[in-house]
Amino acid sequence: MQPLLVFADQLGRHVHSTALEQVGRPVVVHEPTSHAAADLVDRLRRDGLVADVLPTPTFALSRAEFTQWAGDRETFRMEDFYRAQRTRFDVLMDGEQPVGGKWNHDHDNREPPPKGARTLDVRGPWTPTEDDIDSRVRADLDAAGHPTVGQDGPRLFAVTHTEARTALRHFVRHRLAAFGPYEDAVLGDDWAMAHSLLSVPLNMGVLHPLDAVHAAEQAHRAGAVPIAAAEGFVRQVLGWREYVWHLYWRFGKGYLRRNALRAHAPLPDWWADLDADAVTANCLRTALQGVRDRGWTHHIQRLMILGNHALQRGYQPRELTEWFATAFVDGYGWVMPPNVIGMSQHADGGMMATKPYSSGGAYVNRMSDHCHDCAFDPRKRLGDDACPYTAGYWAWVHRHADLLAGNHRTARAVSAMRRLADLDAVLDQESARERF
Ligand SMILES: Cc1cc2nc3c(=O)[nH]c(=O)nc-3n(C[C@H](O)[C@H](O)[C@H](O)COP(=O)(O)OP(=O)(O)OC[C@H]3O[C@@H](n4cnc5c(N)ncnc54)[C@H](O)[C@@H]3O)c2cc1C
Numbered sequence: 001m002q003p004l005l006v007f008a009d010q011l012g013r014h015v016h017s018t019a020l021e022q023v024g025r026p027v028v029v030h031e032p033t034s035h036a037a038a039d040l041v042d043r044l045r046r047d048g049l050v051a052d053v054l055p056t057p058t059f060a061l062s063r064a065e066f067t068q069w070a071g072d073r074e075t076f077r078m079e080d081f082y083r084a085q086r087t088r089f090d091v092l093m094d095g096e097q098p099v100g101g102k103w104n105h106d107h108d109n110r111e112p113p114p115k116g117a118r119t120l121d122v123r124g125p126w127t128p129t130e131d132d133i134d135s136r137v138r139a140d141l142d143a144a145g146h147p148t149v150g151q152d153g154p155r156l157f158a159v160t161h162t163e164a165r166t167a168l169r170h171f172v173r174h175r176l177a178a179f180g181p182y183e184d185a186v187l188g189d190d191w192a193m194a195h196s197l198l199s200v201p202l203n204m205g206v207l208h209p210l211d212a213v214h215a216a217e218q219a220h221r222a223g224a225v226p227i228a229a230a231e232g233f234v235r236q237v238l239g240w241r242e243y244v245w246h247l248y249w250r251f252g253k254g255y256l257r258r259n260a261l262r263a264h265a266p267l268p269d270w271w272a273d274l275d276a277d278a279v280t281a282n283c284l285r286t287a288l289q290g291v292r293d294r295g296w297t298h299h300i301q302r303l304m305i306l307g308n309h310a311l312q313r314g315y316q317p318r319e320l321t322e323w324f325a326t327a328f329v330d331g332y333g334w335v336m337p338p339n340v341i342g343m344s345q346h347a348d349g350g351m352m353a354t355k356p357y358s359s360g361g362a363y364v365n366r367m368s369d370h371c372h373d374c375a376f377d378p379r380k381r382l383g384d385d386a387c388p389y390t391a392g393y394w395a396w397v398h399r400h401a402d403l404l405a406g407n408h409r410t411a412r413a414v415s416a417m418r419r420l421a422d423l424d425a426v427l428d429q430e431s432a433r434e435r436f
Pocket of ligand 1: 194195196197198199200202203233236237240241244297298299300302303307324325328330331332335336339340343344
């Protein structure tokens with residue numbers, strides 16, 4: 001008899017032991033993608049309801065292979081992991097050497113947006129046409145009466161294998177070349193920039209990561225996209241995404257409770273309720289609008305606008321993690337802890353990133369078009385028009401001066417902060433700030 005293959009995470013949410021007993025024979029499941037679902041599978045296996053656990057089909061590298069690669073390493077540099085992935089899966093390789101002669105094209109992929117442009121000059125993203133299933137899902141969700149966040153709107157992301165393949169083809173053909181240089185850039189009128197919007201189908205398991213990276217590689221080998229663009233995309237999918245997934249398991253269940261910077265501020269109501277219109281700063285308002293209207297913003301908005309704000313204001317990391325997981329369409333149990341607790345909030349004390357991702361308004365000004373007509377001035381740290389990121393940055397450096405002084409990558413920020421003649425006034429202003 002053929003095994004019945006079920007996704008363990010779906011089991012965790014929708015099916016319990018009684019239902020499995022009705023199947024009448026043990027099932028075969030794929031490796032779950034969260035601790036909670038893994039515990040459930042263990043229980044079901046002990047009860048004889050699960051016969052076998054196969055590697056997850058949503059990642060290229062299995063957990064067993066990662067354990068083998070990790071060996072007795074105590075730290076896992078993303079760059080080492082990424083190179084091992086490229087070599088193991090033979091992606092963008094010429095024999096033992098990386099195509100183009102270097103592994104890392106980050107330097108070419110950090111361009112600010114083109115001067116004066118309101119949008120990137122690329123074809124828009126592929127979007128699906130809704131069908132009866134969408135309508136029925138909407139109706140079921142409405143009938144279930146679950147609490148929701150954000151605004152309903154047309155579906156924007158691929159959710160079937162066929163849709164995912166079409167979305168991938170469209171991205172590679174029309175958008176990948178611009179994804180490279182403008183990976184980190186932000187334009188207020190261009191919500192998708194040249195991003196792939198593939199996190200949803202990848203995380204749902206309807207698009208395999210190796211299919212995605214092979215398509216980018218082929219486009220480069222056919223001369224259609226530069227190596228920096230193809231490598232930039234491969235780095236995200238075969239590097240970062242897989243790295244985050246394995247760190248989730250490696251860091252364990254207690255990771256979610258980490259709070260190295262002792263951040264205890266509750267999320268303000270305007271943030272939790274996605275009341276974007278209550279926000280004055282153009283960059284923060286636009287990012288929150290994206291979450292409210294699409295359940296999605298691109299990486300730099302997540303990290304350097306939303307995450308940076310939360311870090312500076314000391315929002316409780318676990319509460320913030322739950323907010324991200326609830327509000328974003330691609331939020332899954334495995335992906336949020338390393339990205340929010342680790343990369344964005346440094347709440348793990350440096351297990352994931354060697355320094356916190358915090359910056360003042362100058363970064364937002366360089367990488368976006370938000371500042372020129374904003375009510376706040378990124379150069380100002382004091383006064384009614386002081387940028388909350390610039391002033392918030394100095395207040396944050398002051399709060400964590402001891403920790404930052406001890407890290408050679410951040411010590412200079414502490415020395416610069418100590419030279420600010422108006423620091424006391426900035427600290428007073430930021431402790432009373434209500435307008436962001
Ligand atoms: C605070 C924060 C929260 C995030 N939350 C999520 C999340 O809930 N779900 C999620 O899939 N990604 C998350 N990311 C990572 C990344 O921002 C999104 O994967 C990306 O913005 C999704 O849009 P895209 O598909 O257009 O990605 P692109 O910019 O086109 O990148 C291609 C692919 O790379 C992968 N990728 C790149 N970086 C990461 C990363 N750090 N972690 C995981 N995958 C990565 C994604 O699968 C993505 O689809 C988060 C990052 C931060 C800093």
